[in-house]
Amino acid sequence: MPVPYSLASISSWFLITFFVLFTLTRTSFCFAKATKTTSHHSKLSVDYYAKSCPKLEEFVGSVTSQQFKESPVSGPATIRLLFHDCFVGGCDASILIATKPGSKEKAERDAEENKELRVEGFETIRKAKVIVESKCPGIVSCADILAIAARDYVHLAGGPYYQVKKGRWDGKISRASRVGPNIPRANSTVDHIIKLFNSKGLTIEDMVVLSGAHTFGYAHCKHFVTRLYNYRGTGQPDPNMDPRLMTVLRMHCPTYGGNDDIVAPFDVTTPFLFDNAYYGNLQHNLGLLPSDQAMFLDPRTKPIVQGFAKDKQKFFKAFAFAMNKMSSIKVARGKRLGEKRKDCSMHV
Numbered sequence: 001m002p003v004p005y006s007l008a009s010i011s012s013w014f015l016i017t018f019f020v021l022f023t024l025t026r027t028s029f030c031f032a033k034a035t036k037t038t039s040h041h042s043k044l045s046v047d048y049y050a051k052s053c054p055k056l057e058e059f060v061g062s063v064t065s066q067q068f069k070e071s072p073v074s075g076p077a078t079i080r081l082l083f084h085d086c087f088v089g090g091c092d093a094s095i096l097i098a099t100k101p102g103s104k105e106k107a108e109r110d111a112e113e114n115k116e117l118r119v120e121g122f123e124t125i126r127k128a129k130v131i132v133e134s135k136c137p138g139i140v141s142c143a144d145i146l147a148i149a150a151r152d153y154v155h156l157a158g159g160p161y162y163q164v165k166k167g168r169w170d171g172k173i174s175r176a177s178r179v180g181p182n183i184p185r186a187n188s189t190v191d192h193i194i195k196l197f198n199s200k201g202l203t204i205e206d207m208v209v210l211s212g213a214h215t216f217g218y219a220h221c222k223h224f225v226t227r228l229y230n231y232r233g234t235g236q237p238d239p240n241m242d243p244r245l246m247t248v249l250r251m252h253c254p255t256y257g258g259n260d261d262i263v264a265p266f267d268v269t270t271p272f273l274f275d276n277a278y279y280g281n282l283q284h285n286l287g288l289l290p291s292d293q294a295m296f297l298d299p300r301t302k303p304i305v306q307g308f309a310k311d312k313q314k315f316f317k318a319f320a321f322a323m324n325k326m327s328s329i330k331v332a333r334g335k336r337l338g339e340k341r342k343d344c345s346m347h348v
């Protein structure tokens with residue numbers, strides 16, 4: 001049987017990603033005009049700041065390219081930040097609000113489900129906002145900066161480039177209690193995840209293509225440890241995991257007493273590159289989370305995985321389109337519903 005990836009090299013890749021600093025091969029793949037304007041999202045527009053802040057994307061770009069050089073994990077961190085923002089009350093930067101000292105109610109970023117969001121994502125937006133405020137004070141929303149930064153990182157890591165539509169306002173509400181029901185978990189069923197995405201106006205295909213963001217970044221042991229020792233309460237490891245990957249993951253993630261900070265790369269073949277290897281991995285039982293591997297086991301999602309595994313351009317095109325769709329969930333407009341923050345972590 002032909003094996004597309006050298007399985008022998010997987011464990012070394014894996015160890016390398018634990019111990020070696022990030023050395024990124026920067027590809028400059030360009031995917032222009034990937035998205036069409038659809039009436040569905042006509043509230044937002046590519047040239048929204050054309051008059052009021054024409055150099056906006058350059059300002060944000062100066063921060064993202066610098067951050068990407070210094071700490072490439074800023075990429076996955078920011079893309080996940082956008083996902084967790086858009087799924088909770090729409091793309092309104094509600095995720096960026098910090099809990100007020102002494103306040104009884106926690107803000108979104110302090111919800112249990114958001115504890116693992118890396119500081120690099122928040123830092124990217126904070127730094128970009130400082131520059132943008134100095135050049136175009138009071139004009140640009142934090143939510144728009146987040147959408148632009150996420151796009152920049154996708155492209156910097158080797159993924160598609162696409163135009164970002166703008167015109168979002170920042171949200172006035174950020175409550176930790178709203179997070180849990182809106183964010184999928186590593187052990188959620190495909191059925192549950194499909195329903196959740198549908199409730200945000202996203203299709204099964206959008207769901208599978210957006211999960212392709214797990215082509216880079218890391219997950220903590222607790223999210224996949226049951227696959228290693230006690231899959232679905234059977235007392236056995238998950239039969240749908242490659243034995244070599246199983247061995248390496250078990251070394252790092254013991255049943256008890258492990259270090260809570262240990263993380264494993266989502267994509268054991270190209271952990272730093274934004275490509276379609278995630279889907280090929282699923283076909284070869286190299287998925288990390290139970291929810292990742294489940295996409296290849298469910299008959300509704302399996303053919304979509306197969307399609308993206310063999311066609312990177314198709315994946316890039318669909319990803320660019322779906323990111324725009326996700327970045328347009330329930331966008332707020334106007335002063336009555338929204339605000340324009342000066343400091344993204346504080347309401348006006």
Ligand code: HEM
Nearest residue numbers: 076077080083116184185186210213217218219220223291
């Ligand atoms: C389909 C359902 C999804 C589930 C169940 C899920 C679950 C998770 C989990 C458990 C982690 C690990 C967090 C940690 O341990 O630190 C993670 C990380 C990540 N997720 Fe997802 N996710 C899903 C969809 C998405 C989507 C739609 C995106 C973006 C478009 C995304 C982007 C990311 C990224 C980039 C990371 C790595 C973050 C980092 O390394 O800092 N995920 N996800």
Ligand SMILES: [Ca+2]
Nearest residue numbers: 085088090094
């Ligand atoms: Ca939000």
Ligand SMILES: [Ca+2]
Nearest residue numbers: 215267270273
């Ligand atoms: Ca990859």
